[in-house]
Amino acid sequence: MTDYPIAPSISPEVTGFFDPATNTISYVVQDPASRACAVIDSVMDIDYFAGRITHDNADRIIDYIQGNGLELQWLIETHVHADHLSAAPYIQGKLGGKLGIGSNITMVQEVFGKIFNEGTEFQRDGSQFDRLFEDGDTYMIGTMPAFVMHTPGHTPACMVHVMGDAAFVGDTLFMPDGGSARADFPGGDAGELYDSIQKVLSLPDQTRLFMCHDYGPNGRDIQWETSVGAERMHNIHVGGGKSKAEFVAFRTDRDAQLDMPKLIIPSLQVNMRAGEMPPADEDGRTFLKVPVNTL
């Protein structure tokens, strides 16, 4: 396994922004030694039935960054989300910063470029992003070092970003009582997801883990922070030493019963373009497609 450059003595300030429409948590992570920050997994609002896009969620984050006098250096996508649209280009347009995702975005672009019948003008080389991360890559947020762990399984491009004692797990894990995310999207694999989760759980016990989603199972309040130790002991899908075979059997069975995410069609079309809408027509109008009997 890669020798990751962990730096548990650095403890960034982490602020979560919950979107009740998609149960997504976006984060602002601040370098404790400077004004530099990163935004993880921002959300653009869509009323899909009305075909209307707004930016209330992103504006809350922009207000927070400006109100605290922070400097945005990075916009990170932990993966190509299938349940919400990214607001990264909108925030980047207002505040700057570099947009990064896992290098296997190219696999996701291949698959969904075909599914959405995109022409050759849709580049499948990840060039819509400023940085494509490989396993073990490092980058800086001000003076704070960050690194990425490639964690495929939910999707091929999933990356966990670790900044000091904080790790942003994307959809590899949910809170201990929520378990894990589905592994049945194109390019997903339950066995790979199990191995990726073990990688995350190999971080020090006290590492703070920040979820991308929480659905408040069994009526509890929404939560988004736990620790490696708590997940290792109590996660209902992988905790307490559950074997890979048990996990794969359970996950495969469960995934076969799940409906498609409500926003999968607009989300993938936009997120495979780094959060940009498809190109406008000659009159400046923008359209999303619905592939029939394909997904």
Ligand SMILES: [Fe+2]
């Ligand atoms: Fe996801």
